[in-house]
Amino acid sequence: MSDVALIKSLLLTLPLAFLTWRALPAGWPVLARLAGGLVGGWAIAAAVTLLVPSGLMAYLVSFAIVGSIYAVIALGLNVQWGYTGLFNIGIAAFFSIGAFTTALVTTTMPTGVMAGFTQQAFGLGAPFLVGVLVAGVAAGLLALLVGGPTLRLREDYLAIATIGIAEVVRLIFQNERWLANGPQPLRGIPQPLNCLVRDAGCEWLPAPVMALFAPLAPRDYTFVYLVIAALFVILTFLVLERAIRSPWGRVLRAVREEEDAAAMSGKDVARIKLQAFTVGAVIMGIGGALYAHYMVSIDYSHFDPLYATFLIWVMLMLGGSGNNRGAILGAFVIWGVWTGTAFFVDMLRPALAAISPDLPARGPYLRLMFIAIVLLLILLFRPKGLIGEEKFVSRLSGGREQPQA
Amino acid sequence: MNGAAATQLRPGERVKRLLGSRQAFVALLGLVLVALWLVAVYQGIPGQRVLSLMVRGVMLGGILALGAIGLSLIFGVLRIPNFAHGDMMTTGAYLALLVMSLLPLGAPLGPFSFGYEFLIALLVAMPLVGLLGYGLDRLVFRRLRGKRSPPVIMAMAALGSAFLVRSLVYVFWGADFVFYYTGRPRPAFELFAGIRVRPDQLFILGLALAMIVLVYLLLERTKMGKAMRATADNPELARVTGIDTESVIRWTWLIGGALAGAGGVMYGLDAQLRPEMGWWLLLPLFAAVILGTIGNAYGALVGALLIGIVWQVSTAFLNPAYGPGVAFMVLILVLLFRPQGIFGKPGGG
Amino acid sequence: MALLTIEGLTTGYGEMEVLRDVSLQVEQGSIVSIIGPNGAGKSTAMKAAFGLLTPWKGSIRLEGREIGGLSSDKIVRSGMCYVPQTDNVFPSLTVEENLEMGAFVLSGPIDARKERVFELFPRLRERRRQRAGKMSGGERQMVAMGRALMLDPTLLLLDEPSAGLAPLLVDMIFEKIRDVNAAGVSVLMVEQNAKKSLELADHAYVLVNGENRIDGSGAALLADPEVGRLFLGG
Numbered sequence: 001m002s003d004v005a006l007i008k009s010l011l012l013t014l015p016l017a018f019l020t021w022r023a024l025p026a027g028w029p030v031l032a033r034l035a036g037g038l039v040g041g042w043a044i045a046a047a048v049t050l051l052v053p054s055g056l057m058a059y060l061v062s063f064a065i066v067g068s069i070y071a072v073i074a075l076g077l078n079v080q081w082g083y084t085g086l087f088n089i090g091i092a093a094f095f096s097i098g099a100f101t102t103a104l105v106t107t108t109m110p111t112g113v114m115a116g117f118t119q120q121a122f123g124l125g126a127p128f129l130v131g132v133l134v135a136g137v138a139a140g141l142l143a144l145l146v147g148g149p150t151l152r153l154r155e156d157y158l159a160i161a162t163i164g165i166a167e168v169v170r171l172i173f174q175n176e177r178w179l180a181n182g183p184q185p186l187r188g189i190p191q192p193l194n195c196l197v198r199d200a201g202c203e204w205l206p207a208p209v210m211a212l213f214a215p216l217a218p219r220d221y222t223f224v225y226l227v228i229a230a231l232f233v234i235l236t237f238l239v240l241e242r243a244i245r246s247p248w249g250r251v252l253r254a255v256r257e258e259e260d261a262a263a264m265s266g267k268d269v270a271r272i273k274l275q276a277f278t279v280g281a282v283i284m285g286i287g288g289a290l291y292a293h294y295m296v297s298i299d300y301s302h303f304d305p306l307y308a309t310f311l312i313w314v315m316l317m318l319g320g321s322g323n324n325r326g327a328i329l330g331a332f333v334i335w336g337v338w339t340g341t342a343f344f345v346d347m348l349r350p351a352l353a354a355i356s357p358d359l360p361a362r363g364p365y366l367r368l369m370f371i372a373i374v375l376l377l378i379l380l381f382r383p384k385g386l387i388g389e390e391k392f393v394s395r396l397s398g399g400r401e402q403p404q405a
Numbered sequence: 406m407n408g409a410a411a412t413q414l415r416p417g418e419r420v421k422r423l424l425g426s427r428q429a430f431v432a433l434l435g436l437v438l439v440a441l442w443l444v445a446v447y448q449g450i451p452g453q454r455v456l457s458l459m460v461r462g463v464m465l466g467g468i469l470a471l472g473a474i475g476l477s478l479i480f481g482v483l484r485i486p487n488f489a490h491g492d493m494m495t496t497g498a499y500l501a502l503l504v505m506s507l508l509p510l511g512a513p514l515g516p517f518s519f520g521y522e523f524l525i526a527l528l529v530a531m532p533l534v535g536l537l538g539y540g541l542d543r544l545v546f547r548r549l550r551g552k553r554s555p556p557v558i559m560a561m562a563a564l565g566s567a568f569l570v571r572s573l574v575y576v577f578w579g580a581d582f583v584f585y586y587t588g589r590p591r592p593a594f595e596l597f598a599g600i601r602v603r604p605d606q607l608f609i610l611g612l613a614l615a616m617i618v619l620v621y622l623l624l625e626r627t628k629m630g631k632a633m634r635a636t637a638d639n640p641e642l643a644r645v646t647g648i649d650t651e652s653v654i655r656w657t658w659l660i661g662g663a664l665a666g667a668g669g670v671m672y673g674l675d676a677q678l679r680p681e682m683g684w685w686l687l688l689p690l691f692a693a694v695i696l697g698t699i700g701n702a703y704g705a706l707v708g709a710l711l712i713g714i715v716w717q718v719s720t721a722f723l724n725p726a727y728g729p730g731v732a733f734m735v736l737i738l739v740l741l742f743r744p745q746g747i748f749g750k751p752g753g754g
Numbered sequence: 755m756a757l758l759t760i761e762g763l764t765t766g767y768g769e770m771e772v773l774r775d776v777s778l779q780v781e782q783g784s785i786v787s788i789i790g791p792n793g794a795g796k797s798t799a800m801k802a803a804f805g806l807l808t809p810w811k812g813s814i815r816l817e818g819r820e821i822g823g824l825s826s827d828k829i830v831r832s833g834m835c836y837v838p839q840t841d842n843v844f845p846s847l848t849v850e851e852n853l854e855m856g857a858f859v860l861s862g863p864i865d866a867r868k869e870r871v872f873e874l875f876p877r878l879r880e881r882r883r884q885r886a887g888k889m890s891g892g893e894r895q896m897v898a899m900g901r902a903l904m905l906d907p908t909l910l911l912l913d914e915p916s917a918g919l920a921p922l923l924v925d926m927i928f929e930k931i932r933d934v935n936a937a938g939v940s941v942l943m944v945e946q947n948a949k950k951s952l953e954l955a956d957h958a959y960v961l962v963n964g965e966n967r968i969d970g971s972g973a974a975l976l977a978d979p980e981v982g983r984l985f986l987g988g
Contacts, residue, residue, distance in 0.1 A: 085557070087557050087560060087561070089488070089564060149737060149740050149741045150740055153740060153744050154744075155556070155557060156486045156556070156557075156560055157695070157740060157744065159486060159488075159560055160486060160688075160691045160695070160736070161736070161737070161740065163488075163687065163688060163691075164688050164691075164729075164733035164736060164737075165733070167685070167688055167729050167730065167733065168729075168730045168733055171726055171727055171729070171730050172730075174726070175724055175726055175727070305684070306568065310564070310568055313561065313564070317561070358579060359576070361579070362575060362576050362579055362580075365572050365575035365576045365580075366572070366576060368568060368571070368572035368575065369569060369572035369573065369576065371568070372565050372566075372568040372569035372572055373569060375561070375562075375564075375565040375568075376544075376545055376562060376565045376566070376569065379545075379549065379554070379558055379561060379562050379565065380545070380548055380549065380552075380562075383554065383558060628854065628858070631847060631851050631854060631855065632855060632858060634844070634846055634847055634851075635844040635847055635851075635852075635855045637846075638844040638845055638846050638847065639841055639844060639845075641838075641841075642838065642841060642842060642843075642844065643844075643855070644826050645804065645806070645826050645830075645836050645838065646826075646830070646855055646856060646858065646901065646902075647826060647827045647830030647831070647835075647856075647858050647859045647905070648827070648855060648858045649827055649858070649859075701846070750845075750887070
């Protein structure tokens with residue numbers, strides 16, 4: 001195995017080891033499971049790196065990165081919708097505010113010639129993790145702002161208000177040049193640990209460790225970023241799995257199942273909803289930050305309601321709302337379907353051209369149609385999604401049916 | 406909530422309750438208008454221009470009302486926030502374009518920019534959009550009703566339908582913006598007191614008013630119209646009374662859709678056609694519906710006029726692109742102080 | 755043959771069983787009252803009788819025809835009308851429009867029917883153009899009953915007609931029920947006000963925990979010591 005393949009396979013080991021670890025029977029001793037996961041994960045990683053041609057491999061890695069980013073956001077939505085029943089159709093607002101916030105926090109103010117092209121309110125040049133943190137905080141603050149007045153009201157008002165905030169956020173980033181370069185892309189968002197693939201190397205790393213990464217070329221950076229994105233998915237997943245089994249998680253489900261009963265047992269329902277809404281939004285903001293650092297250059301059009309809200313809903317509904325594994329699975333499946341249909345539409349080009357010369361250029365919209373139909377079919381025939389909701393031991397109440405009056 | 410927090414909240418709650426009374430709330434909305442006016446004056450915008458904008462706002466309100474009335478009826482009768490309503494308006498605009506392309510181009514009628522073919526296209530597009538609404542109900546919402554799906558699932562299906570409808574518009578007509586008539590001069594003339602409008606805009610306003618009168622007659626004078634109001638009031642009671650709620654639902658979609666179609670055509674005539682036009686109108690539409698109380702068709706009209714005026718007057722000093730944002734601010738005011746809307750009962754939010 | 759026969763009815767909401775093996779009958783021309791403590795399933799029995807709940811077991815027959823699970827408009831057409839306990843008027847419709855909605859299933863002229871309701875409830879004639887939402891509780895109850903009478907039903911189901919009314923109005927409403935019955939309409943009602951409804955009823959059933967407990971003529975139940983202990987504070 002070449003040096004490059006070895007280091008790539010080592011990088012891929014992390015996400016794969018986690019998957020293998022989860023796949024092993026829970027009955028095994030902890031150490032055996034860990035070891036099994038690591039070995040199994042590395043074996044798969046090595047096999048994949050050796051067998052898959054490097055072009056396809058690069059494609060798969062970038063696919064997995066975007067899939068991971070969507071998975072983080074779908075996990076955030078799962079806190080809001082899956083566990084608490086809050087209908088947020090303005091995911092784009094939290095997604096984009098996270099992305100733009102980290103961009104402003106981690107870039108530096110443009111100087112010289114660049115200042116003529118790029119305007120931004122500030123540029124702090126802070127490290128990646130600070131950017132991600134501030135992005136989450138910004139999205140959380142926005143959630144408090146929207147949720148405060150609307151979460152006490154009927155559930156559809158929240159939906160309408162979230163559409164509103166998403167539109168307003170989009171309009172602001174589209175029109176306010178001083179803030180984040182308006183309609184022009186905001187460029188130069190730093191790539192974390194980018195030094196690993198540079199010849200100069202990372203100053204803070206001991207030389208022997210750095211030597212390990214030496215075979216990587218700048219174009220191999222995506223492997224590094226995949227590890228970062230996967231780490232965020234894994235962390236979010238583990239934290240949420242814990243949270244959802246905690247008393248807090250039980251209260252969330254109680255709120256969703258039977259608001260009155262939860263209210264009667266002395267919980268302030270509006271406050272709990274606001275907590276869940278904010279936590280979900282923070283996660284979405286972090287997802288947005290991950291997106292920004294991957295894309296390097298972002299503008300308002302990236303956060304179209306289609307990409308930044310609708311697809312994520314389809315992901316969660318397909319995977320299974322109320323289930324964190326479902327959210328992650330749905331994110332990858334729908335992102336796969338979405339990118340896969342691009343190839344399909346490409347193949348259809350000649351046929352489309354035969355129908356009308358305008359059609360091939362409009363092929364992408366056939367994908368939108370397809371995804372919309374997928375969502376409607378899920379709602380009609382499998383509202384639980386692929387994996388239904390996990391059943392927990394303590395359910396507040398059995399199935400509640402609307403009394404028909 | 407613990408006792409200390411409750412006492413602390415009290416002054417704020419009292420102010421809120423005070424502002425939540427109908428009179429105070431209407432006064433608050435009046436204040437918003439006055440404030441807009443003052444800001445405009447402060448920025449040195451001539452009064453004539455602000456007046457012109459108000460007139461334009463009334464016209465825009467008329468367009469919004471065509472969408473909002475149907476949205477409110479559907480919301481009331483079916484309990485669905487129909488997120489596809491804006492895209493139904495878009496479809497209406499494009500269907501009219503399709504019909505016009507099939508007809509020979511006529512000379513402009515009088516002072517207007519359009520010919521007879523536009524009127525025919527309008528008349529054809531309206532029932533087609535009504536059928537589109539009915540078709541969505543048959544394909545999606547009726548099945549969900551049959552399965553007793555919870556309301557949020559219906560709302561999500563409405564969102565899915567919105568994207569489905571828009572994808573059809575994209576596929577059939579592409580993503581670029583188009584005009585009903587390119588290159589026709591659309592001069593404005595002085596109405597009075599320096600207020601300038603285009604003849605087309607007066608036509609739009611007149612047509613919107615005519616349709617609103619028709620809707621009024623339908624709701625007040627026909628059995629089906631009364632049944633629609635009854636079902637919007639209380640769907641369960643309507644059912645046990647023996648009202649054929651399925652046929653009420655059918656007519657609600659047909660009429661709501663036809664009105665949305667007309668609204669889309671009017672909006673397309675005033676500005677231009679683009680696939681996202683209806684989606685962008687969704688927020689002002691919902692603001693109008695909630696402002697005027699869900700299920701109340703006349704409330705939707707009042708709400709739409711108010712939103713239209715606020716939107717237009719704000720363009721005196723704000724980037725016009727922020728129109729939906731201004732509508733959203735009004736919506737937030739409503740949700741904060743009187744979530745049941747102007748005509749709602751207290752506690753009905 | 756009895757007008758309405760419920761036999762061995764078991765039903766509930768979702769998975770929750772509310773009624774178990776309940777049987778009752780309404781004879782032509784009679785007033786039948788269902789009484790029972792809170793949560794005994796009285797209103798559920800009413801809803802089941804009107805076909806709003808699918809029977810899990812047992813049968814509901816109107817004039818010998820099985821109606822369990824039929825849609826409301828069919829049941830209304832076959833001569834049984836229902837007045838729910840709360841929210842039983844269309845608030846934004848006028849009194850007259852409320853009455854018209856009661857006759858929705860009819861296609862012919864309905865003025866004569868309206869006239870008859872107005873004769874029974876003269877108050878409604880005075881306020882025919884008033885929105886029902888702006889009326890008092892007693893007036894609303896009249897609108898609701900008037901609306902149900904528009905179809906000239908053979909059987910009227912009333913769910914707690916006196917709920918939330920001032921004592922004076924309660925007497926008035928019971929008076930009206932008697933008038934309606936005198937005009938040939940059979941009545942099945944659920945009541946909290948056990949004493950008044952037993953005085954009125956030809957026959958009464960006591961439901962406890964979703965099951966039949968006692969039944970008999972109104973007068974007999976008034977005299978029954980167990981009923982007295984359960985409801986009449988005696």
